[in-house]
Each structure stands twice: as structure tokens, then as C-alpha cells.
Amino acid sequence: MIGCFAGFVIDSDKLLLMGGSVSLAVITLLILKSLRLSTKSKLALIYAHLVFLFFPFVVLTTNAACGVACMPCGNNVASLVALALPTTFLASTVAGFFVIPGFYMFFSRKAETGNTRIMRFIRYHSRRMKLKMSKVYILDSANPIAFSFKSFKSMIFISAGLMDLLGKKELEAVILHELGHIKRKASVLTMSFSLLRFFSPLSLISRFHHDSDTEEIHADRAAIRIQKTDKYLKSAKRKMDAFEKESAT
Ligand SMILES: [Zn+2]
Incomplete structure (x- = not known):
């Protein structure tokens, strides 16, 4: 019976695996904090960070569970990874639904808009579309961008540059x-479909254009x-394209 608990023993291979994962979690966080990145790259990095962060925990619990259940995975790193990986992705996906909107709430330079014309416009159309009023934030950025979240609350971000x-x-x-x-996205069906389709909380965000x-x-x-x-949608896109081309050269 004692032999079954061999799974609890952490050998050097597993330590290396977990150490590597934690290092990658730190590296993704450092890149996120130091580089100016596009919204999409930021989101991808947050998701990668969560994956690397959860992986060691899942390996540990899988390892322990294998030991208790007398399964052979305790002495085989490859089968341990194969067991731990899907759970890691699931945990990261669930966590992403909380973390990703939170990241934008706390780490971007933004202010809740006091622009009454915009607020009145959004309130009027939200009511007509039978939506709860969204939080509206103005991003302190010269790049003309707009995006929105729908997870538990809905949030709309508009950059000062876009305005x-x-x-x-x-x-x-x-x-x-x-x-x-x-x-x-407010429809539960669409939300679960997009979750299945991308298997990632990245599907939460929508970026204009x-x-x-x-x-x-x-x-x-x-x-x-x-x-x-x-007419207006087209000219908005044209202007945003022109800005992007200009700043690329
Ligand atoms: Zn869009």
C-alpha cells in the first residue's frame, strides 16, 4: 500500500517542469508590464500567464491523485503532463473570465467618462436594445481604439484618440x-458557443475594426x-485605417 504513495514523491524531472512553468509565468508577466503591446497580444499574454501559473498546481494535485489511486502516472512525466494539461486549460479559461476584464479595470490608464452626451446616447440605445447600462471608460491613449467586454458586466472602452x-x-x-x-454576447447561447469555439476567455473581448x-x-x-x-461607420473605419497607416510609416 505504501508503494502507491510513491506518486507524492517529487523527482527532479517534475521539479524542473514546475520550475520552468513558474519562470514562464513570471516572464509573461514581466513582458506584459514592460512592453507596449496591442490589445490582442496583451490578452494572449494574460492567458498564457494564467496557464503557466496554474500548471504547477495541477501537476502537484494530479501527481498526488495518481499516487493515491495507484496509477502509473506518478513515475512518468509525459503521462502526468497529458493528464494535467487539459485541467490547466480549463482552470485558466474559467479564471480568465474574471482576470481579463479585471486587468483592464485596474491596469489601464482610463477614467469613467463624464461626457454626458455619450452617456445619454449609450443609455438611450441600451434601453432600446434591452441591455443593462454598460460602464464606459475613456482610455488615455492617442491610438484610435474602441473595444468592449461582456462577461458579468459589460464595459465599453473608447480611447481619447478615437474621440x-x-x-x-x-x-x-x-x-x-x-x-x-x-x-x-448577452445571449447565454452565444457566450457558451464562443467559449467552446475558442476555448479561451479571449473571446470575451471585441475590438472595433x-x-x-x-x-x-x-x-x-x-x-x-x-x-x-x-456612411458614418465606413468613414470611421476609413479614418482609423488612415491613422494606422500613418503611424506605421
Ligand atoms: Zn467589433
């Missing part, structure tokens, strides 16, 4: 597009339907 760049109607088109995303998948088309349609024209 400078766009006219009133164009900005409204972008906001309606984001509300269109939130409306789609970067992915041209079906979600974007649906969000665009929401904006066009309300404004009764695609």
Missing part, C-alpha cells in the same frame, strides 16, 4: 457597433440599422 479623430456621428456608429457586440468575422458583421449591422446608413 479626437472621429466626428459625432462616426463616434456614435462605433459605439452602436460595440453595443451590437454586447447584445450578441480588426476582426472581420461574423461577429463583426453582426455588430456592424446593428449600427447600420439604427443609423439607417453605413
